[in-house]
Every structure is written in structure tokens, then in C-alpha cells.
Amino acid sequence: MGLLQQGRWVDQWYDTDNTGGEFLREDARFRHWVTTDGGAGPSGHSGFKAEANRYHLFVSLACPWAHRTLIFRALKDLQAIIPVTVVEPHMLENGWEFAGAHQSQSAHHIAGAEADPLFGSDYLYQLYLRAAPDYSGRVTVPVLWDTKTNTIVSNESADIIRMFNSAFNGLTGNTLDFYPKALRTEIDSLNSRIYRDINNGVYRAGFATSQQAYEQAFDQLFSTLDWLEQRLAQHRYLTGNQLTEADWRLFTTLIRFDAVYFGHFKTNRQRLQDYPQLSAYVRDLYQYPGIAETVNFEHIKQHYYYSHGEINPTRIVPKGPLQDFSLPHQRHRLES
Numbered sequence: 506m507g508l509l510q511q512g513r514w515v516d517q518w519y520d521t522d523n524t525g526g527e528f529l530r531e532d533a534r535f536r537h538w539v540t541t542d543g544g545a546g547p548s549g550h551s552g553f554k555a556e557a558n559r560y561h562l563f564v565s566l567a568c569p570w571a572h573r574t575l576i577f578r579a580l581k582d583l584q585a586i587i588p589v590t591v592v593e594p595h596m597l598e599n600g601w602e603f604a605g606a607h608q609s610q611s612a613h614h615i616a617g618a619e620a621d622p623l624f625g626s627d628y629l630y631q632l633y634l635r636a637a638p639d640y641s642g643r644v645t646v647p648v649l650w651d652t653k654t655n656t657i658v659s660n661e662s663a664d665i666i667r668m669f670n671s672a673f674n675g676l677t678g679n680t681l682d683f684y685p686k687a688l689r690t691e692i693d694s695l696n697s698r699i700y701r702d703i704n705n706g707v708y709r710a711g712f713a714t715s716q717q718a719y720e721q722a723f724d725q726l727f728s729t730l731d732w733l734e735q736r737l738a739q740h741r742y743l744t745g746n747q748l749t750e751a752d753w754r755l756f757t758t759l760i761r762f763d764a765v766y767f768g769h770f771k772t773n774r775q776r777l778q779d780y781p782q783l784s785a786y787v788r789d790l791y792q793y794p795g796i797a798e799t800v801n802f803e804h805i806k807q808h809y810y811y812s813h814g815e816i817n818p819t820r821i822v823p824k825g826p827l828q829d830f831s832l833p834h835q836r837h838r839l840e841s
């Protein structure tokens with residue numbers, strides 16, 4: 506695990522020394538937007554018009570943030586016009602890697618990982634350097650790459666799913682809207698609490714290097730899960746009867762909870778399985794058409810347990826847990 510410093514790759518674990526053991530996530534740096542007409546979006550500059558086969562998505566199947574973009578690619582019928590490449594789950598001294606001959610010393614190829622079809626790069630950081638030769642910062646997935654101007658449009662999943670939600674509608678004819686105007690205020694407020702306490706909360710617990718930082722993240726995480734458990738006893742989805750972006754953002758963390766976060770990140774007050782509403786809700790979303798295909802537990806478990814040597818030095822990847830997300834969920838009953 507490492508980062509780029511003025512265009513040089515440096516192998517280094519997260520620095521929590523100056524923050525009382527607390528893990529602080531760095532903001533994404535590429536924040537342009539693909540728009541219908543190529544005009545500027547909420548940030549970045551213009552010039553990224555929605556076109557078929559112009560953009561390429563790089564993801565890890567392990568990563569909850571990248572997973573959001575894969576879900577939106579499926580929900581919005583973008584598979585035929587936005588190709589995707591999957592990196593190797595083992596993220597070691599060279600960061601995220603593509604499949605190929607130049608893997609890091611202890612990395613293994615895991616089925617489903619692919620080579621870089623655009624440039625034949627060995628490592629994802631080489632793609633970042635093509636976009637910004639003096640880049641400083643972490644090298645993260647997902648990455649939305651523009652093949653026309655050879656740059657990164659965005660490496661922020663929250664923005665990429667918003668682009669996918671609407672910018673390509675004219676090309677696909679899919680007008681499903683997961684960020685409807687009438688619900689935006691509610692979605693935004695759910696997102697911000699869920700991001701802080703759950704999406705990023707599990708990482709704040711898992712990457713904490715002080716007892717206090719860990720316990721604080723742990724308590725916030727479970728109090729927000731308790732709150733959601735109650736909310737989901739009333740409604741099928743977070744905002745009521747309509748599935749929105751807020752549900753999909755929550756889903757990618759919940760689906761990993763028992764397999765990874767409970768053990769590896771020590772978020773073990775209880776399993777997701779022990780929450781009747783939340784666990785049925787996850788099965789409901791998992792069974793939505795096209796979603797199960799985006800979930801890959803081999804990549805998920807291999808990534809976390811094998812890559813984080815600071816947390817799991819033996820790199821043993823657990824065989825369990827046994828789980829079946831295709832069991833009935835009965836959540837239709839909550840529709841009013």
C-alpha cells in the first residue's frame with residue numbers, strides 16, 4: 506500500500522500518528538463531470554460529453570466505493586457503452602495492480618482480475634501518472650478514464666454514480682432516477698450520516714491505531730445501524746417505497762459486513778445477520794436484477810485479509826462465513 510508523492514510512488518501505510526490514531530480519508534482529486542452536452546458539472550472543467558465507448562471504468566470488485574459505480578453501471582444499462590476493467594484484489598507494495606507478469610512479490614492472480622486493455626500498465630498508479638505526471642495523493646479505485654483526452658474524469662464514486670444516473674440517458678433510453686428531485690434533501694442527509702458512521706465508519710474502526718479512536722468509530726457505527734434497523738421496520742427502502750442512491754450507497758458496506766468488517770475491522774458488537782430488518786433489506790437489494798453479478802466475495806475477502814498486513818500479518822483469508830443472500834426477504838409487505 507502506498508501513494509504518489511510528486512509523481513513518485515512511495516510504499517507507505519496510512520499515517521495516523523498526527524491524528525490521535527484516527528484514520529482520516531483523503532478527498533478524491535479528480536472531480537470533473539461527464540454531462541449530456543459536455544458542459545461543466547458541479548466541479549472541475551467542461552469537455553466531457555456523454556458518448557458511447559468514450560469512457561472506461563477501472564474498479565476493484567473488493568472495494569465498496571468502486572462497487573457503487575458497478576451497481577449504477579448495471580442499473581442504468583451502461584454495460585454496452587462503458588467498458589470496465591477489474592484490478593487484482595491483492596493491493597501490496599505497488600498498490601492496485603493489473604493482471605499480468607509484473608505482480609508484486611507476494612501478490613497472486615485471482616480469477617476475474619484483468620490486464621489494462623488501454624495501456625498495458627502493471628499498476629494503477631501508472632494510469633494516474635498519465636493523467637497527472639506530478640500527482641501527489643492516494644491512488645484509489647474507482648477511476649473513470651476518458652479515452653479521448655487521456656485523463657481521469659473522476660476518482661470519486663459519489664460523483665460517478667450521479668453521472669451514471671442521468672448523463673447517459675439519451676444514449677441508453679434508461680430513465681430510471683435514483684436521485685429524484687423531490688427526495689434530494691432527504692437522500693443527502695441520509696448519505697452524510699451513513700457515509701460518516703457506516704461507509705467510512707467501518708474503516709475508521711478498522712484502521713484506528715488508538716483504542717479511543719476505534720471505540721468512538723465503533724459506537725457511532727452501531728448507533729447508526731440501530732437507527733436504520735428501526736427505520737427499515739417501517740419502510741421497504743430508506744426513503745419509503747422508492748429505491749434511491751442512498752440505498753445503494755448503504756448496500757455496498759452492509760453486504761461486506763459479516764464477511765469482512767465484523768472480524769477484520771473488529772466491528773463485532775453483532776453481525777448484520779443479527780439485525781432482522783437490515784439483513785432482510787440487504788437480501789432484497791441483492792436480489793434486484795443485475796446486482797448479484799456485481800458481488801464477488803472471493804475478491805472481497807482476498808483484498809482485505811491479504812492486503813492489510815498491518816492488521817492481519819499472517820495473510821490467512823478466512824473460509825467463512827456461510828451466508829446466502831438469495832433467501833426470501835418478505836420486504837414487499839412493507840410497501841404502502
Ligand SMILES: N[C@@H](CCC(=O)N[C@@H](CS)C(=O)NCC(=O)O)C(=O)O
Pocket residue numbers: 506507532533567568569570571643644645646647660661662663
Ligand atoms: N472517495 C473515494 C474513495 C475510494 C477509495 O478509498 N478506494 C479504496 C479502495 S476501497 C482505495 O483505492 N484505497 C487505496 C488507498 O487508499 O491507497 C471514492 O468514494 O471513490
